[in-house]
Amino acid sequence: xxxxxxxxxxxWHLQRRFPPDPNEESAxxxxxxxxxxxxxxxxxxxxxxxxxxxxRKGMSEWKEAxxxxxxxxxxxxxxxxxWECFSIQIISSAVVSRQGYExxxxxxxxxxxxxxxxxx
Numbered sequence: 001x002x003x004x005x006x007x008x009x010x011x012w013h014l015q016r017r018f019p020p021d022p023n024e025e026s027a028x029x030x031x032x033x034x035x036x037x038x039x040x041x042x043x044x045x046x047x048x049x050x051x052x053x054x055x056r057k058g059m060s061e062w063k064e065a066x067x068x069x070x071x072x073x074x075x076x077x078x079x080x081x082x083w084e085c086f087s088i089q090i091i092s093s094a095v096v097s098r099q100g101y102e103x104x105x106x107x108x109x110x111x112x113x114x115x116x117x118x119x120x
Contacts (some may be wrong), residue, residue, distance in 0.1 A: 005109060006040040006118040008083070009115060010074060013091075013109040030054045075112065083114040 012035045019027035032052045036045035075085055091109040 004118040007113065007115050008078075009114065010042055010078075010108065010112040011036050011038065011040050012044065012107075012112070013106070025057060028054055029057045035120045037074075078114055082118060084118040085112055085114050087113040089113070 012033065015032040015034065017032070019029060019031040021027065030052055031054075032050065034047065035049040036047045038045050081087075089111045090107050091111055093105045093107050095103050096106050097103065
């Protein structure tokens with residue numbers, strides 16, 4: 001009998017909010033990171049994590065803002081349940097200034113595709 005597989009994917013994406021007037025003293029930028037799982041046969045994703053960090057005028061760098069937790073922790077949990085990651089795809093990215101580079105690519109949406117043997 002041929003092996004049967006079930007599949008899921010994890011979607012990680014970034015929503016960025018810009019201030020209406022970046023020159024205002026109270027201007028604030030925000031990054032919201034959202035991680036969701038599309039389980040086999042589901043019609044809606046399950047949001048497993050959201051995290052927001054902000055940067056305000058007067059902060060010297062983003063590193064002073066709250067940093068998001070590392071993304072791969074959910075892969076460890078899924079791996080413990082028998083899921084294997086077989087592909088990671090960057091769906092979209094943006095070019096930003098960061099870490100001393102004038103132009104660097106930053107992922108905006110990523111998908112992790114996983115599979116495991118199914119008994120069905």
